Amino acid sequence: MTLWYLARGSGLVLLAVLTANLVLGIAIQGGWHPGAWPRFAVQAVHRNLALLAVVLLVIHVVTIELDPFVPVGWWAALVPFVSPYRPFWLGLGSLSLDLIAAVVVTSLLRSHLRLRWWRVIHWLTYLSWPVAVLHSLGTGTDTRLTWVFGFEVGCVGLVAATVIFRVGRANRYRAGVRVLLMAAAAATPMAVLVWSAAGPLQSGWARRAGTPTTALASGAPTAAGARGRPPALAPFTASFLGSATSSPSGQVETISISGRVQGGAGGQLMVSLVANQLPGGSLAVDRGAVTYRPATGSQIYTGAVVSVGPGSLIFRLAPRGGAAMPAELTMNGPVPASSVSGLLYLGSVAAGPAGGDGGQDS
Numbered sequence: 260m261t262l263w264y265l266a267r268g269s270g271l272v273l274l275a276v277l278t279a280n281l282v283l284g285i286a287i288q289g290g291w292h293p294g295a296w297p298r299f300a301v302q303a304v305h306r307n308l309a310l311l312a313v314v315l316l317v318i319h320v321v322t323i324e325l326d327p328f329v330p331v332g333w334w335a336a337l338v339p340f341v342s343p344y345r346p347f348w349l350g351l352g353s354l355s356l357d358l359i360a361a362v363v364v365t366s367l368l369r370s371h372l373r374l375r376w377w378r379v380i381h382w383l384t385y386l387s388w389p390v391a392v393l394h395s396l397g398t399g400t401d402t403r404l405t406w407v408f409g410f411e412v413g414c415v416g417l418v419a420a421t422v423i424f425r426v427g428r429a430n431r432y433r434a435g436v437r438v439l440l441m442a443a444a445a446a447t448p449m450a451v452l453v454w455s456a457a458g459p460l461q462s463g464w465a466r467r468a469g470t471p472t473t474a475l476a477s478g479a480p481t482a483a484g485a486r487g488r489p490p491a492l493a494p495f496t497a498s499f500l501g502s503a504t505s506s507p508s509g510q511v512e513t514i515s516i517s518g519r520v521q522g523g524a525g526g527q528l529m530v531s532l533v534a535n536q537l538p539g540g541s542l543a544v545d546r547g548a549v550t551y552r553p554a555t556g557s558q559i560y561t562g563a564v565v566s567v568g569p570g571s572l573i574f575r576l577a578p579r580g581g582a583a584m585p586a587e588l589t590m591n592g593p594v595p596a597s598s599v600s601g602l603l604y605l606g607s608v609a610a611g612p613a614g615g616d617g618g619q620d621s
């Protein structure tokens with residue numbers, strides 16, 4: 260779960276840092292200078308932002324590779340267009356990485372290179388940015404979230420505005436050429452909007468983008484859509500293996516159960532129960548929340564515990580904005596314990612002592 264958040268978060272912060280550095284680079288080239296800042300300080304900011312981008316890129320790639328939910332493969336991070344997961348759109352990320360790597364390596368070897376060659380290669384930075392933006396829009400499962408999409412289009416708008424500023428000051432070009440370049444820059448955010456509306460914002464994009472059908476079947480990468488109906492999971496029965504810890508605080512005790520689901524849609528299940536201590540030492544569960552993340556894709560299913568029986572929890576699970584389905588976790592042995600095993604029934608409830616599946620959704 261942490262890996263998944265880190266993978267997406269690092270991608271978004273990376274895009275912000277690359278955009279900020281590109282804007283700074285273009286603005287400096289265009290003769291802009293921030294107030295009292297000496298030239299070397301501005302250059303140091305430019306260099307440090309580039310270093311930060313490299314660190315974030317490493318985090319982004321490593322977390323994507325370690326996260327079992329997105330099948331990418333280490334080679335695909337470096338070699339464009341060979342990934343089994345969204346090959347073209349992920350390949351653009353790899354291409355952007357290669358271009359950035361070329362700029363970083365040649366910058367480190369700058370004293371050994373002719374200035375002209377170094378400059379030519381440094382121009383690749385300009386190419387790596389739009390390639391990275393297209394990768395973000397086409398690969399990101401969050402593109403359909405309004406704030407993520409707004410942020411990504413905002414980056415494009417910021418760079419377009421800076422290019423307009425830069426071209427406006429470039430007196431060495433003829434007026435006609437400048438107007439043309441400025442019009443092209445101004446039209447770019449609009450073009451991104453139109454393309455996104457026909458592509459990544461459409462439902463069914465995950466399939467068109469080349470998400471493996473195994474990942475689609477378990478319901479996930481298509482699902483991040485804030486619009487469109489998230490898919491329900493097919494019912495299954497699977498074994499559960501995990502652990503449970505308890506943290507008492509006065510009369511209240513919080514019990515956390517987490518572990519792997521083996522079989523069905525696989526993945527990770529987490530339960531958090533809040534219980535009151537009764538006289539005599541027994542516990543009465545007051546409320547509980549459940550989070551289920553299938554093995555593939557990015558959809559998260561959450562819900563509330565609706566009833567608790569001996570060795571059994573009945574709850575409802577729903578994807579964000581989607582319909583809830585009943586579920587039950589039966590556990591062998593006492594809880595809390597360092598090892599908890601049992602069965603997870605999703606889409607149906609076992610005929611156990613707790614019975615019934617009514618209750619509220621999350």
Ligand code: HEM
Pocket residue numbers: 266267268270271272273274277316319320323324329331335336337349352353354355356359391392394395396398399400401402407557
């Ligand atoms: C400069 C290069 C890169 C930038 C700026 C970048 C940026 C991003 C951004 C902004 C997202 C969207 C995150 C979201 O929707 O929440 C994303 C998603 C993703 N990136 Fe990258 N990326 C780059 C390179 C790479 C590389 C080399 C790989 C190869 C391993 C990669 C793999 C992915 C994957 C698999 C996702 C989808 C994650 C998900 O939403 O579940 N990226 N990237």
